[in-house]
Amino acid sequence: MSSKCSGTAIFINPESREAWSSLLKLVTDFERFGEEVFLASESSVDTRKEVPIKIVPIKGKAPCWTIVIGGDGTLLRAIRHEEVRRSRIVTVGAGRRCYYFDITTEEIAELVKKIKTGMFIEQHLWMLKAEGDSLSEDFLNELVVAGEGIKVIELSVSIDGYEVYRLVGDGVIIATASGSTAYSLSAGGPIVDPFLSSIVITPLNSMTLYARPIVVDPFSIVEIKILRKEGRERLILDGQKEIPVPDSLFVRLNEKPLRFARLKQMRFYERVLKGGCGSNI
Numbered sequence: 383m384s385s386k387c388s389g390t391a392i393f394i395n396p397e398s399r400e401a402w403s404s405l406l407k408l409v410t411d412f413e414r415f416g417e418e419v420f421l422a423s424e425s426s427v428d429t430r431k432e433v434p435i436k437i438v439p440i441k442g443k444a445p446c447w448t449i450v451i452g453g454d455g456t457l458l459r460a461i462r463h464e465e466v467r468r469s470r471i472v473t474v475g476a477g478r479r480c481y482y483f484d485i486t487t488e489e490i491a492e493l494v495k496k497i498k499t500g501m502f503i504e505q506h507l508w509m510l511k512a513e514g515d516s517l518s519e520d521f522l523n524e525l526v527v528a529g530e531g532i533k534v535i536e537l538s539v540s541i542d543g544y545e546v547y548r549l550v551g552d553g554v555i556i557a558t559a560s561g562s563t564a565y566s567l568s569a570g571g572p573i574v575d576p577f578l579s580s581i582v583i584t585p586l587n588s589m590t591l592y593a594r595p596i597v598v599d600p601f602s603i604v605e606i607k608i609l610r611k612e613g614r615e616r617l618i619l620d621g622q623k624e625i626p627v628p629d630s631l632f633v634r635l636n637e638k639p640l641r642f643a644r645l646k647q648m649r650f651y652e653r654v655l656k657g658g659c660g661s662n663i
Contacts, residue, residue, distance in 0.1 A: 387446035389418035393425045393460040395452030400476040400487040404451050409435050411494035445469045453477015458620045461522055470643045481653060484644045496645055506639035507560050508579045514628030520636055521619045523561030527606055527627055528553030530614035539583060540605040541598055551588035556604060556633050563654050571595045573654060604633040
């Protein structure tokens with residue numbers, strides 16, 4: 383852990399009663415250890431609400447730890463911030479989907495003690511980076527290139543400079559290995575073990591018969607070009623951010639992985655089959 387970091391940031395799902403109860407417990411435990419802790423204002427918490435913790439923006443901070451209490455959506459919102467990506471991340475499930483979460487709100491009694499005494503296993507998950515023109519964005523689950531509404535889109539997909547197919551359809555999904563069980567899976571893509579750190583290309587309702595999902599090694603560079611631009615094409619990152627599609631879009635492995643501090647073993651295939659939070663984790 384870098385000596386330049388300090389304290390712990392917390393992101394929560396403000397709509398979850400479980401998340402609020404867990405927050406109160408964690409604040410008490412951190413105070414016992416004399417640890418600085420704050421609730422990130424980017425959690426969309428109503429600042430008029432009285433809470434026993436200071437609420438400050440994450441921007442410009444350098445927390446050693448980020449604790450996410452919620453579901454996958456809460457995590458995806460949190461890691462949009464570089465400050466979170468530089469810290470170790472601890473996940474506490476209190477949402478609808480908890481694919482990335484290892485413990486529940488019922489298991490937080492020893493959380494602070496475990497992270498302070500090194501009783502965890504560090505897991506690395508690789509993000510992908512989308513680049514093009516002035517664009518440079520990271521994503522953990524998937525990037526989607528699609529037309530507007532129900533309009534079809536024409537595009538080409540190349541791997542390391544070689545065009546593998548031209549697509550006519552709703553678009554294309556570029557997913558990480560860990561993101562292969564999200565939107566890509568619902569579109570007919572494969573389930574990929576997250577430890578394989580690969581790139582998954584899944585056509586979205588393609589009318590091109592030979593276009594099938596492809597799993598690419600993580601050091602490849604995937605290029606997407608819009609063949610017929612209408613100006614309404616969309617680029618959606620992790621379902622959180624929507625921006626215009628650049629003329630040429632390149633996707634590659636990010637330079638550094640996310641670092642998760644796991645407090646118990648994660649069973650990947652059980653998680654994929656059961657989904658959900660709580661007892662299903």
